[in-house]
Amino acid sequence: MKTLRPTSFDVAERAGVSQSTVSRALRGSPGVNAETRARVSAAAREMGYVVDRHASSLRLKSSETIALVTVCRPGEDRSAINPFYFALLGSIAAATSARGFNLLVSFQESSDNFRADFVASGLADAMIVIGTTSNRAAWEYFAQAQRSGLDFVCWGSPGDPFHWMRSDNGTGGALAADHFVASGRRRIAFIGPQRSPQRQFDERREGFTDALAKHGMAPIIVEPPAATDRHAQGVAAVAELLAAHPDTDAIFAASDMLALGVLQGLKDAGRRVPEDVALIGFDGIRAGTLADPALTSVEPDLDAAGEALVAMALEDDAFTRSGTRIPVYLATRGTA
Amino acid sequence: MKTLRPTSFDVAERAGVSQSTVSRALRGSPGVNAETRARVSAAAREMGYVVDRHASSLRLKSSETIALVTVCRPGEDRSAINPFYFALLGSIAAATSARGFNLLVSFQESSDNFRADFVASGLADAMIVIGTTSNRAAWEYFAQAQRSGLDFVCWGSPGDPFHWMRSDNGTGGALAADHFVASGRRRIAFIGPQRSPQRQFDERREGFTDALAKHGMAPIIVEPPAATDRHAQGVAAVAELLAAHPDTDAIFAASDMLALGVLQGLKDAGRRVPEDVALIGFDGIRAGTLADPALTSVEPDLDAAGEALVAMALEDDAFTRSGTRIPVYLATRGTA
DNA sequence: CTGAAAGCGCTTACAG
């Protein structure tokens, strides 16, 4: 697959200049004669010359590359990864590419493939970590790496030892609450993990609860039972909820995957959505728009998230690197 | 974010050996005294030394990196990318990582960000291209790059000018046909693009049609009308189909996104699935398992696909690099 | 088994 690539010396010979002039001309350095520059560019083009990034990065001590680690559940196959993280990966890729940077990606799930040496090896200038919070071993690994001096930025980390960025979860919860109240719902429930290391779920619940409190209401809180994944948890949780509170008329689920399970469970129980029970999720994943009825969801601005994560990762000032909030909005579709 | 990293000279000093010995010891070169090797490793560990990949790759003329380009629809936002490609990206990442290689990803949609210089710049050893066939400009760009001598491998390319790999589409179509016949369906339709540059759809239709022919049957063929995306096409196509052939009792859709639209259209028309109409899709995307009822689908073995794409991309023998087929199987869920 | 040295292909301070 390899062919001997031309070097800047080859281009220099063809253009009749020195190698250093080739480098200057191609980098756009000031103080290169326009005619010379044109001649060099032409020679480079004719020869299919491309600057060697390893040589260049070695010299420059910068690779213009971001490393993105996505933490997975052990044993989970790739198509089962929460689509929210794929969408976030896509928006990070867009932000990276807009800066002319490259994106190195790595899916990690167990000590077999834990790796955090992207910056140390010079491969990347900064690292971003996203993915499931449920993989304790992975986050412990990154916490350890951070204690050893590694710096990185992450989305929705467990606890707060990292530089993190999250959705504006409190506002999102309030948006859901206000929408339910405004549409006349009165027997309102929240389904979501209470003891998750991920603060995001707590924030969503608190924003929701506080907003309801302003209307003199309080939600029924349901902890989803253990199950293989969020969708299965949603199915099981709604069965429990309806058994205890059959007159529930609105449910806010802490994530879309959970909400999709809740929707399934509601249909299984013969409830009409949204006539009998209104439902709002969180994340804005694509699968929600394909559900029947389409899922109403609190959605973060993913483009903003990708851009902010990249900017934060590249930022030198550690002080500005924590606690950033990404704006959210309510995308009203069929379920509420 | 950067701190001065130690070099092999620093490690050498600490271990009391020469720099070349450090390099040999850490690379696992033969003929290094075990005691020396241990001392060097210890020094490296204590200093947090990691080999500089740019220096190493420059010297070795190999980066142990695969570049993966995902072609997108212009203007499409990242969360709207067909999840099949994200899943394929994930399995390519797994295959890459299993070899100790890195994965560089790039989403490309228009001449603003077309790029094919990953191998030429030394950044990657090989390139893989996946993504939508509908972006003509992108594929024309890569076809042009190939004419200029660039070598790469792709999934489901338009036409056959590339080294490609695909699902075993013909067998997949036959699997769907046999399943319909075995379950007593008689008024059978195929919904899928007829004039797509992507041969995959033709292969699925042909495999389906040929298998039905063995039972003396022929499918109704429906070309989906133009629409914003595959899902919308599916909704519109099924409306057309039912208008012309109200007694249709089985539909094979050329892809899962299309099938999900068909499912929606079927429900809108008041048909029960699978009682009135059975439905089979193709791809095995996650959203299909979340549909109600869950979508029966012909699924390629994605792990095999990722592994084969990476192996093919790294393979030097161009002769073995085309026409590989990935095995498929029928995942029977709720819709058929 | 280990060290001194060349060289991978660039960028840029230093001369001219």
Next chain:
DNA sequence: CTGAAAGCGCTTACAG
């Protein structure tokens, strides 16, 4: 404005 030269941090053929 342009060239000769040093040096980024490695790997490995060459001596010893």
